[in-house]
Amino acid sequence: MISSVVAVVARQVLQEAGRRRTLPVLVLFGCGVILSSAFLSFFQLGVEVKFFKDVAMTVIFLFGTTSTLILVSTQLSGEIESRTIYNVLSKPIRRWELVVGKFVGAVAAIALCVAPMVAILAFFIYTDRGGSILEAVKASYLLWLAFAVLSAIALGIASFSTSIVAASLSVLVFVVSYLKGAVTTYVALVSRSPATAYLGQALYYLLPNFENFNVRTAVVHDRIVPWAYLGRTTLYALVLVAFFLYLGAQIFEEREF
Amino acid sequence: MTAPGTPWVRHAAIIAGFLACLAGAQVLVDAYRPLVNDEADVPFSVAAVVVRSFVGQVRGLLADFLWLRVDEYQHRRRIVGGDLLRSDDEALMPLVRLITWLNPHFVDAYALGGQWLAFHFDRPIEATAFYEEGIQNNPQSFDLLNGAAWVYWRFRHDYPTAAKRAAEAARVAPDDIHKFQALWLEAHILASAGDTSGAIRVWRQVGQIPGYERTAEVWIARLEGSRTSRP
Numbered sequence: 001m002i003s004s005v006v007a008v009v010a011r012q013v014l015q016e017a018g019r020r021r022t023l024p025v026l027v028l029f030g031c032g033v034i035l036s037s038a039f040l041s042f043f044q045l046g047v048e049v050k051f052f053k054d055v056a057m058t059v060i061f062l063f064g065t066t067s068t069l070i071l072v073s074t075q076l077s078g079e080i081e082s083r084t085i086y087n088v089l090s091k092p093i094r095r096w097e098l099v100v101g102k103f104v105g106a107v108a109a110i111a112l113c114v115a116p117m118v119a120i121l122a123f124f125i126y127t128d129r130g131g132s133i134l135e136a137v138k139a140s141y142l143l144w145l146a147f148a149v150l151s152a153i154a155l156g157i158a159s160f161s162t163s164i165v166a167a168s169l170s171v172l173v174f175v176v177s178y179l180k181g182a183v184t185t186y187v188a189l190v191s192r193s194p195a196t197a198y199l200g201q202a203l204y205y206l207l208p209n210f211e212n213f214n215v216r217t218a219v220v221h222d223r224i225v226p227w228a229y230l231g232r233t234t235l236y237a238l239v240l241v242a243f244f245l246y247l248g249a250q251i252f253e254e255r256e257f
Numbered sequence: 258m259t260a261p262g263t264p265w266v267r268h269a270a271i272i273a274g275f276l277a278c279l280a281g282a283q284v285l286v287d288a289y290r291p292l293v294n295d296e297a298d299v300p301f302s303v304a305a306v307v308v309r310s311f312v313g314q315v316r317g318l319l320a321d322f323l324w325l326r327v328d329e330y331q332h333r334r335r336i337v338g339g340d341l342l343r344s345d346d347e348a349l350m351p352l353v354r355l356i357t358w359l360n361p362h363f364v365d366a367y368a369l370g371g372q373w374l375a376f377h378f379d380r381p382i383e384a385t386a387f388y389e390e391g392i393q394n395n396p397q398s399f400d401l402l403n404g405a406a407w408v409y410w411r412f413r414h415d416y417p418t419a420a421k422r423a424a425e426a427a428r429v430a431p432d433d434i435h436k437f438q439a440l441w442l443e444a445h446i447l448a449s450a451g452d453t454s455g456a457i458r459v460w461r462q463v464g465q466i467p468g469y470e471r472t473a474e475v476w477i478a479r480l481e482g483s484r485t486s487r488p
Contacts, residue, residue: 054318058315058318061315062315175313178310178314179311180310182309185303186306205279210313210314211314214314216317217294217295217296217360217362218293223293223295226289229292232286235282236282236285239275239282240279246271246275247272250268
């Protein structure tokens with residue numbers, strides 16, 4: 001059965017994530033940074049809670065991104081480099097099931113990594129009366145969606161490259177997603193050609209836009225993130241994930257070992 | 258039998274479909290984006306857009322940490338030859354500018370930058386421009402409206418704008434003490450501009466604030482005395 005095969009691969013990814021120690025250490029370190037920032041007291045009342053929320057959300061973002069890259073970039077290419085892929089593919093498993101299973105396991109492992117940091121954030125928001133816990137959870141969910149998209153991108157790249165190349169190119173895609181704002185603004189300023197303006201617009205709509213998953217300022221300033229925004233961003237993430245998994249699976253299908 | 262090239266056409270069609278869905282989903286997200294992005298209406302300069310793009314999602318945190326540095330510089334300025342070292346003062350402004358690029362709602366940075374430009378660097382035109390940018394991004398900020406009113410009044414002698422900003426500060430004052438400060442300022446600005454009636458009207462507003470009745474009476478009496486003694 002398709003779902004059971006995917007589940008088996010996903011479970012194996014989860015077990016491996018725990019066994020490799022890198023992710024638990026990263027999670028502990030992230031929790032430590034968030035906890036220590038909760039006791040900073042050189043800001044005036046009110047500012048302190050905002051600063052804490054800002055630090056906590058940034059730590060979740062940074063450590064989540066690092067965990068995602070470390071975990072996902074070594075999944076397919078790691079199997080190929082260590083030649084364990086021959087054992088895996090000798091089993092009754094289709095290649096796209098392996099790709100999807102790796103993805104499901106990775107996003108589940110990342111959710112487990114992020115959960116303790118979100119719990120600490122929620123605890124201090126509750127004790128310091130620093131705003132809505134629900135809004136912080138919504139923002140964390142959006143961050144997790146960003147990690148899921150990054151996982152799909154990294155898996156897509158890992159289907160044809162080595163671990164280091166997959167991690168480097170994923171970081172590049174991530175950075176380009178933020179830099180495109182600067183590029184499109186610059187292009188709009190210096191170019192009077194309509195074609196260039198259309199190209200800038202096309203870049204905006206067709207490249208992954210990780211800024212969609214950033215609602216930190218809204219949460220820090222106690223604004224409400226509408227459920228409709230969450231729904232639309234989830235749809236956006238689903239399209240991106242499906243696209244990159246499709247690309248990854250197709251390339252992996254064609255690859256010869 | 259599948260014709261040669263058909264799978265590639267199918268892949269291309271699927272990829273095109275995905276890209277169309279992606280653009281459509283982005284349009285859907287954009288419709289709601291301003292509700293969760295309180296920086297959507299801020300008119301950033303190109304330099305600000307570039308800096309913000311490079312630091313990505315850590316810009317808020319970076320602004321907070323830069324503010325710590327500003328705070329340290331501000332409180333630990335060195336004294337050389339019996340006077341404050343000017344280079345320490347000058348080191349502050351780029352940091353303040355960077356903070357407002359990274360977080361345009363960092364009111365303290367705008368307030369400090371405007372104050373320093375006017376009082377330490379004797380550049381009131383730049384100071385009011387900086388204040389106005391801060392007010393545009395944070396229209397409900399008492400500190401910025403009040404600070405701008407001071408600079409318009411004491412440095413630029415632009416009494417109508419100063420009085421307007423002070424009146425706005427009184428409207429957004431968070432409590433009675435701040436309201437008194439803003440009205441006090443507005444009354445003095447109007448008196449400086451020769452509008453004694455306007456100043457008396459403002460002092461009457463001060464008289465309605467609990468605890469400030471006596472202060473208002475004294476000032477009204479003084480202003481009315483000056484009006485009657487005038488030839």
